Structure formats: structure tokens, C-alpha cells
Amino acid sequence: xxxxxxxxxxxxxxxxxxxxxxxxxxxxxxxxxxxxxxxxxxxxxxxxxxxxxxxxxxxxxxxxxxxxxxxxxxxxxxxxxxxxxxxxxxxxxxxxxxxxxxxxxxxxxxxxxxxxxxxxxxxxxxxxxxxxxxxxxxxxxxxxxxxxxxxxxxxxxxxxxxxxxxxxxxxxxxxxxxxxxxxxxxxxxxxxxxxxxxxxxxxxxxxxxxxxxxxxxxxxxxxxxxxxxxxxxxxxxxxxxxxxxxxxxxxxxxxxxxxxxxxxxxxxxxxxxxxxxxxxxxxxxxxxxxxxx
Amino acid sequence: xxxxxxxxxxxxxxxxxxxxxxxxxxxxxxxxxxxxxxxxxxxxxxxxxxxxxxxxxxxxxxxxxxxxxxxxxxxxxxxxxxxxxxxxxxxxxxxxxxxxxxxxxxxxxxxxxxxxxxxxxxxxxxxxxxxxxxxxxxxxxxxxxxxxxxxxxxxxxxxxxxxxxxxxxxxxxxxxxxxxxxxxxxxxxxxxxxxxxxxxxxxxxxxxxxxxxxxxxxxxxxxxxxxxxxxxxxxxxxxxxxxxxxxxxxx
Amino acid sequence: xxxxxxxxxxxxxxxxxxxxxxxxxxxxxxxxxxxxxxxxxxxxxxxxxxxxxxxxxxxxxxxxxxxxxxxxxxxxxxxxxxxxxxxxxxxxxxxxxxxxxxxxxxxxxxxxxxxxxxxxxxxxxxxxxxxxxxxxxxxxxxxxxxxxxxxxxxxxxxxxxxxxxxxxxxxxxxxxxxxxxxxxxxxxxxxxxxxxxxxxxxxxxxxxxxxxxxxxxxxxxxxxxxxxxxxxxxxxxxxxxxxxxxxxxxxxxxxxxxxxxxxxxxxxxxxxxxxxxxxxxxxxxxxxxxxxxxxxxxxxxxxxxxxxxxxxxxxxxxxxxxxxxxxxxxxxxxx
Numbered sequence: 001x002x003x004x005x006x007x008x009x010x011x012x013x014x015x016x017x018x019x020x021x022x023x024x025x026x027x028x029x030x031x032x033x034x035x036x037x038x039x040x041x042x043x044x045x046x047x048x049x050x051x052x053x054x055x056x057x058x059x060x061x062x063x064x065x066x067x068x069x070x071x072x073x074x075x076x077x078x079x080x081x082x083x084x085x086x087x088x089x090x091x092x093x094x095x096x097x098x099x100x101x102x103x104x105x106x107x108x109x110x111x112x113x114x115x116x117x118x119x120x121x122x123x124x125x126x127x128x129x130x131x132x133x134x135x136x137x138x139x140x141x142x143x144x145x146x147x148x149x150x151x152x153x154x155x156x157x158x159x160x161x162x163x164x165x166x167x168x169x170x171x172x173x174x175x176x177x178x179x180x181x182x183x184x185x186x187x188x189x190x191x192x193x194x195x196x197x198x199x200x201x202x203x204x205x206x207x208x209x210x211x212x213x214x215x216x217x218x219x220x221x222x223x224x225x226x227x228x229x230x231x232x233x234x235x236x237x238x239x240x241x242x243x244x245x246x247x248x249x250x251x252x253x254x255x256x257x258x259x260x261x262x263x264x265x266x267x268x269x270x271x272x273x274x275x276x277x278x279x280x281x282x283x284x285x286x287x288x289x290x291x292x293x
Numbered sequence: 294x295x296x297x298x299x300x301x302x303x304x305x306x307x308x309x310x311x312x313x314x315x316x317x318x319x320x321x322x323x324x325x326x327x328x329x330x331x332x333x334x335x336x337x338x339x340x341x342x343x344x345x346x347x348x349x350x351x352x353x354x355x356x357x358x359x360x361x362x363x364x365x366x367x368x369x370x371x372x373x374x375x376x377x378x379x380x381x382x383x384x385x386x387x388x389x390x391x392x393x394x395x396x397x398x399x400x401x402x403x404x405x406x407x408x409x410x411x412x413x414x415x416x417x418x419x420x421x422x423x424x425x426x427x428x429x430x431x432x433x434x435x436x437x438x439x440x441x442x443x444x445x446x447x448x449x450x451x452x453x454x455x456x457x458x459x460x461x462x463x464x465x466x467x468x469x470x471x472x473x474x475x476x477x478x479x480x481x482x483x484x485x486x487x488x489x490x491x492x493x494x495x496x497x498x499x500x501x502x503x504x505x506x507x508x509x510x511x512x513x514x515x516x517x518x519x520x521x522x523x524x525x526x527x528x529x530x531x532x533x534x535x536x537x538x539x540x541x542x543x544x
Numbered sequence: 545x546x547x548x549x550x551x552x553x554x555x556x557x558x559x560x561x562x563x564x565x566x567x568x569x570x571x572x573x574x575x576x577x578x579x580x581x582x583x584x585x586x587x588x589x590x591x592x593x594x595x596x597x598x599x600x601x602x603x604x605x606x607x608x609x610x611x612x613x614x615x616x617x618x619x620x621x622x623x624x625x626x627x628x629x630x631x632x633x634x635x636x637x638x639x640x641x642x643x644x645x646x647x648x649x650x651x652x653x654x655x656x657x658x659x660x661x662x663x664x665x666x667x668x669x670x671x672x673x674x675x676x677x678x679x680x681x682x683x684x685x686x687x688x689x690x691x692x693x694x695x696x697x698x699x700x701x702x703x704x705x706x707x708x709x710x711x712x713x714x715x716x717x718x719x720x721x722x723x724x725x726x727x728x729x730x731x732x733x734x735x736x737x738x739x740x741x742x743x744x745x746x747x748x749x750x751x752x753x754x755x756x757x758x759x760x761x762x763x764x765x766x767x768x769x770x771x772x773x774x775x776x777x778x779x780x781x782x783x784x785x786x787x788x789x790x791x792x793x794x795x796x797x798x799x800x801x802x803x804x805x806x807x808x809x810x811x812x813x814x815x816x817x818x819x820x821x822x823x824x825x826x827x828x829x830x831x832x833x834x835x836x837x838x839x840x841x842x843x844x845x846x847x848x849x850x851x852x853x854x855x856x857x858x859x860x861x862x863x864x865x866x867x868x869x870x871x872x873x874x875x876x877x878x879x
Contacts, residue, residue, distance in 0.1 A: 092850070098601055103796060104849040104850075106796070106842075107844075108846065110839065111842035111846070227789070231667045231789070234660040234664055242656065242657065272675070275664055275665060278661070278664055279665070282649045282650070283652075287657075349747075370747050370751055370752040373748055378748075381745075381748075385748075386742075389741060401734065406731050407731060407756065408732070409731065410727045411730065412730055414730055414734040
């Protein structure tokens with residue numbers, strides 16, 4: 001592997017890891033704060049990707065189009081979806097056993113997949129990146145790298161930085177961190193827990209949907225894409241530690257690296273490597289690398 | 294050099310949680326035939342001490358010896374099988390099972406035979422009588438077939454002790470067995486403890502001072518995780534430091 | 545209590561006789577369908593041992609099933625039959641070993657972690673058959689010659705005959721059920737019930753609960769592998785979807801649907817699930833939506849969680865409990 005290829009793979013790993021982080025951070029916060037295991041979280045990613053594909057014509061008709069206008073509309077819809085779901089389906093799951101949460105959210109996956117199938121169909125679609133991001137930058141003498149992938153990485157880094165700011169510098173962030181560390185404590189502090197739940201859930205959904213939307217031009221849009229991401233995100237959360245956003249970032253980047261370079265070095269066993277890594281980390285630290293907080 | 298009748302010895306036990314020291318350099322000995330009470334305010338580290346002795350949580354430093362054998366590295370189940378029984382402050386019975394089944398399951402730990410999948414558990418000639426004896430001893434002889442969850446609060450506390458006895462332990466670590474009990478139930482429990490004294494070494498964590506002074510042979514007083522006094526009841530009662538720190542507020 | 549056990553016994557006997565007589569009235573399709581359901585019932589029983597009896601929510605049961613099935617196909621040569629008497633044990637052994645590996649690691653965690661880790665390890669097995677040359681990809685592999693059941697050159701049972709195989713599977717289901725029923729009354733079974741009710745108390749009483757849970761997990765994997773063997777022989781075809789998490793999810797739905805905590809719940813659930821699927825796939829009833837049968841299934845699951853947390857088999861018990869009073873439940877809550 002020459003230097004340029006190595007660099008390309010590093011950038012791919014970074015971009016994949018960061019996208020995973022967007023999905024997994026919401027997942028880990030929902031686990032940590034509400035104590036709910038949400039299998040349907042991957043569906044939000046899938047919904048996002050399909051929105052990027054399916055909303056574009058409507059947005060084009062209404063405001064003259066544009067990738068970013070679609071992104072914005074999708075985000076608004078995502079927050080609304082998160083709010084409604086929390087209110088309608090999740091609010092009564094908090095006191096239930098994990099098994100019931102698993103079942104309910106499994107049921108939601110089936111519903112989401114079939115609704116997607118009814119509304120948009122089961123075909124694989126491509127989504128065009130906006131024209132000014134469609135080019136490539138040269139990398140060394142022979143290689144080029146798509147600008148859009150760089151853009152995705154940059155947006156993810158900006159979002160991660162924004163999350164860091166909200167979590168560490170604002171009162172809301174303090175409540176979220178306290179909730180992820182000790183749910184009972186937050187309840188006893190008289191913080192409006194219902195409000196906190198809605199915000200975190202809606203934010204988590206929005207992050208996953210957003211990840212799906214910006215990933216659409218890279219990965220294409222296909223049925224079942226949400227479930228694939230979901231299980232990898234579980235690995236992220238297991239490695240990073242439940243409720244830890246920092247852990248999720250570290251674990252997501254680690255998985256990005258292992259998966260990307262695994263495909264280059266051991267193409268035959270690439271799918272398995274991430275899970276082998278999880279097994280090793282479980283042997284060493286069963287509670288994940290980072291404690292919640 | 295432990296004397297032969299020292300059944301459990303905790304030596305310089307310390308447990309830290311981050312910056313907080315819950316149990317601070319505590320040494321104590323439980324001897325057969327005596328009730329050793331540990332008193333102290335809420336958060337003094339009494340329950341943590343029991344958890345360290347029983348192996349539920351590992352000690353940050355210090356050693357535990359059971360019947361002269363160093364068990365510091367042993368996990369809780371191994372210590373329990375070696376004769377260390379404990380009850381919980383928060384009742385931890387099996388509410389769906391009958392009283393007898395609660396005790397039988399505890400007694401079964403003496404003869405586990407997990408591979409014998411064809412043998413009926415309730416036909417065990419060791420666990421069944423042991424369970425009945427334990428329930429009888431704890432005063433639950435009339436409630437054997439009741440679901441444990443239907444017992445009164447006092448009844449559940451008795452069951453907690455009965456399950457502990459069913460494992461035939463030599464050492465009993467009892468975490469507030471009298472909590473929430475009425476006067477009559479308290480009397481019955483104290484009689485039970487007195488009758489158990491002969492064969493066992495008993496550690497009693499308790500808030501009820503009258504009860505403690507009625508039954509204890511020795512009292513250890515803990516404040517902020519550390520022992521400030523450990524002596525016979527009369528001496529503890531007379532100890533000025535103890536009075537200032539603790540007893541005064543209850544007198 | 546004994547009256548309830550008696551009616552339960554009678555119901556079981558009636559069900560067994562009904563299943564034994566079923567081929568007399570059913571056609572080819574019915575026999576094939578019920579054979580499949582009974583295989584899934586065995587698989588659901590293996591999961592019931594974990595979830596319903598031990599309190600371990602495993603979301604990766606399909607992996608052990610798939611490993612059992614794949615082993616049968618991979619070890620069968622293309623042109624001659626191999627003896628089931630070594631093939632089946634080897635297939636079960638592989639499933640058992642993987643369960644031992646997954647259990648040893650995943651049981652170091654609990655709660656939500658455990659669910660996610662079992663799912664992730666099942667996915668790992670999925671990728672082994674999906675991506676590596678071993679499993680030959682998404683298309684799956686055919687079993688050309690079914691294993692032989694021979695003793696000294698004499699064919700005892702011809703697994704190629706659907707009707708014969710129906711009774712083989714029925715026998716396997718009855719044996720599995722009986723084995724688990726006896727097991728649950730044994731010391732081991734009672735200890736698992738104790739672990740489910742209160743693991744902390746079991747440790748305090750002297751049980752090494754990790755070992756018990758690992759034994760249950762491994763045994764469960766073995767039974768799932770056994771179901772996989774039956775499935776491979778039945779269909780003569782395996783593909784990676786046998787290990788997919790959709791199957792693990794469906795199995796959880798089955799045992800909940802039938803009612804958790806009772807062995808018969810797993811069997812009832814397997815039948816109920818398949819029935820639901822047939823109903824939602826019924827075109828005269830749902831028209832164009834029959835293609836989207838999982839929508840109905842998903843909505844049913846959601847409604848079930850919301851309205852009937854104890855499942856179908858839990859209905860009578862729920863009514864009984866309400867008559868007696870709800871005390872055991874409240875005691876559970878404040879303990």
C-alpha cells in the first residue's frame with residue numbers, strides 16, 4: 001500500500017467512523033438517559049437516506065430545489081417524527097422490561113420498512129451530491145478523492161464539536177450528562193424529565209436522519225441499510241460504554257479504521273473483524289472503554 | 294494469630310469509591326457463640342462492611358479470613374458455600390415462590406448437583422428437611438405454602454433470615470434484620486438470634502439501640518467509615534466519644 | 545395447583561394426539577407447513593429456556609440454528625448419504641461450541657449490553673456464512689442427498705418422505721419438550737428460576753450464577769443447533785438468512801406471543817406466529833397489502849406489547865391472578 005492509498009483509506013475510515021458516530025451518539029444517549037433499547041434507531045438512518053432521495057423532487061418543485069433545502073426539510077420532519085414517536089410509543093416503555101422494549105421497537109422496524117416499501121418501493125437508488133461538491137481533489141500523482149466525502153467528514157466534525165459544546169457548556173447539556181450518569185438523580189433534582197426525554201429523543205432521531213441524508217450520495221439508498229448500521233452502532237455503544245458520547249466517538253472512529261483497513265487487508269473476513277474486536281474488548285473491559293459521563 | 298473460635302476476621306478492610314472512603318481501615322473479629330453488633334449513623338459504612346466481608350464487592354485493600362482461611366480473593370458464592378451467610382437490608386426474597394421453595398432453593402446450594410437433570414429438586418433429601426427446619430426456626434412454620442410475596446413485612450424479614458439459615462452457615466451477617474418491625478416481631482427475632490448464638494458467629498448491623506444493647510456481646514461503632522470504638526456494651530455506652538458522635542442523639 | 549397441572553397435562557396430551565393425527569386430514573401443504581412450524585417450535589423452546597426460564601434476553605438465537613443447519617449441508621457430500629448418527633451430533637456440537645464462546649463473553653455483561661452483544665455475535669456468524677467462501681454467499685447451498693438413518697446397512701427411516709419426516713420432527717419436538725420439562729423441575733432448573741427471580745440472592749446463597757447461566761446458554765445453543773439440523777434436512781437448502789437477526793427477532797415474538805415462562809408458550813407461539821403470517825399474507829383478505837405482511841405483523845407486535853404483555857397463554861393466568869389479588873406483583877415491585 002503506497003502513501004496515497006493509505007491516505008485515501010484513512011480519509012474513508014474517518015468519514016465512515018464519523019457517520020457512525022452521528023447515529024450511535026443518539027443511540028447511546030437514549031440508552032443512557034431513558035434506559036430504553038431502541039432497535040428502530042437504525043430505521044431513522046434508513047428513513048433519512050430515503051428522504052434525501054424521495055423529498056428532493058418535492059423540494060425542487062416548491063423552492064426550486066437544492067440539496068441543502070432538502071436537508072433542512074428532512075431535519076424538520078425528523079424532529080417532528082422524534083417528538084411524535086416519543087410521545088406515542090416510547091413514553092410508556094420507560095418502565096417496561098428490556099424485553100418489551102426490544103419487541104416494541106422490533107415491531108416499529110417492521111412497520112417502518114413496510115411503509116418505506118409501500119411509499120417508495122424496494123429499489124436501490126442513487127442520490128446526486130450538489131454540483132459544487134461533486135468534484136474530486138487530487139491526492140498524490142495518481143489518486144483523487146471525492147470532495148463530497150471530505151464535506152461529509154467536515155460536517156460531522158462540526159456537529160461533533162457542536163455536541164461537545166452543548167453537552168459541556170450549557171445547562172441542557174449538564175442535565176443530559178447527569179441523566180446519562182444517574183437517571184434517578186436527575187429525577188430527584190426536579191428537572192422536567194419529560195422535557196429532557198423529548199429533547200434527547202428528538203435530537204437522537206434528528207442526528208440519525210441527518211446521517212442517513214448526507215450518507216445517501218455516498219452509500220446509495222437501499223432497503224435494509226438501517227439494520228446494518230444499527231448493529232454496527234450497537235458494537236459502537238458496547239465498546240464505548242452506554243451513555244458515553246465520548247466513548248461513542250472513540251469507538252466509532254476505531255470501528256471506521258478496523259472496518260476500512262480490514263476490507264483492504266483481509267477482504268474475505270472484513271465483515272467479521274469488527275465483531276472480533278468487540279469480543280476482545282469485552283474480554284478486557286465488559287463495561288466498555290469509557291464510563292458514562 | 295487467630296484463636297480457634299474466631300470464624301471470620303476482617304483485617305484493615307478499606308473500600309474507596311472515587312474520592313470517598315466508605316470503609317476505612319476496619320479490623321474486626323467474629324467468634325463462635327457471640328453476637329457482634331455494628332452501629333453507626335446512616336452512611337457510616339456498615340452495609341458496605343457487610344458487602345466486603347461477604348464478597349459482594351471487592352475491598353480496595355485489606356484481607357478477609359473465614360475459619361482461618363484467607364478468602365480475600367474468593368468470589369461471593371465461594372465464600373457462601375464455605376459457610377458465610379448474609380441477609381439483606383432491603384428484602385431480597387423470591388416473591389413468586391412459596392416460603393418453602395425460597396428456603397429450599399437456599400438449602401439446595403449445599404447440594405447443587407446441576408448435572409442431575411432427571412432428579413426432581415423437591416425430592417432432595419438434604420435440601421427439603423433443611424428448608425423446613427430453617428423456616429420453622431425463623432417462625433414461618435405455618436406459612437410454608439404461601440407465596441413469599443404475600444407475607445407481611447415482618448414475615449419477609451423472617452424469611453430473609455430463614456433463607457440465610459437454610460444454607461447452614463457458620464457465620465451470619467445480618468443487615469438490619471429488625472428494620473420496620475413491630476415490638477412483638479422484634480422480640481421474636483431477638484429470641485431467634487439468641488437461640489442461634491450458640492452455634493454461630495453473628496454480625497448484626499442494627500439501628501434499634503435497645504435491641505442492640507439487649508443482645509450484643511460486643512459492639513463496634515463506626516463513624517464515616519472508620520471504627521471509633523469496639524468493646525463490650527457497657528464500655529461502649531460509657532465511651533465519651535461514642536456518646537458525642539452517636540448515642541447522644543438517640544438517647 | 546395440582547388441578548391446574550392436570551388440565552395442563554390433558555391439554556398437552558390432546559395437542560400431541562392432534563398433531564399425530566393431523567397428517568390424516570391434511571394435504572401435502574399442511575404437512576409441510578406443520579413440519580416447519582414444529583421445527584421452529586423446537587427452536588422457540590431453546591429460546592424459552594433462556595428468556596422465559598433464566599431471564600436472559602438473547603437476541604442471537606438464529607446463529608446457533610444456522611450453524612447447525614449449515615454444518616449438515618457443508619459436511620454432506622454431493623452424491624452419497626452420510627449417517628445422521630454422526631452428522632447430527634457434529635452439527636449440534638458446532639452450534640454448542642459457538643454458544644459456549646458467545647455465552648462466555650456476553651454473560652460478562654448484563655441488561656441492554658447483553659441484548660446488544662448477543663445480537664452482534666449472531667451478526668458475526670451471519671457474516672462468516674455471508675462473506676467468506678465457507679458459506680458461498682447469499683445464494684445459499686443445497687443439500688443434494690439427505691442423511692441416512694441406517695443401522696448395519698438397514699434403512700430405519702427415510703427422511704426424504706415428507707410424512708415420515710413429519711413424525712420424526714414431531715418426535716423430536718415431544719422429546720425436547722419432555723426433556724426441558726424434566727430439566728426445569730430439577731435442581732438445575734430451579735436454580736435457573738432463582739437466577740431469573742433474583743440473581744444477587746442466589747450468589748449470596750452460594751450459587752456461582754455465571755456458571756449456571758453459561759450452562760443454560762450453551763444448552764440452549766445446542767437445542768437451537770438441533771432444530772437447525774432438522775431444518776436443513778427438511779428443506780434441503782440453507783442460506784445466510786437462517787442466521788439473520790430477523791429470525792432472532794421473530795423467535796422472541798413467538799415466545800412472547802405464546803406467553804413467557806411456560807414451555808407450552810413457545811410451542812403455542814410458534815403456531816400463532818405462523819398463523820398470523822398466513823393471515824397477513826392472505827391476498828383475498830388484504831389485497832395488495834398481502835405483499836407487505838410485515839406491516840400487519842409489526843402493528844400486531846406493537847399492540848401486543850401495549851395491551852397484552854403476558855402473551856396469549858398468559859390470559860388465563862392473568863385472569864386467575866386478578867381473582868386472587870395482585871399482591872405478588874406489588875411485592876415484586878417494592879422488593
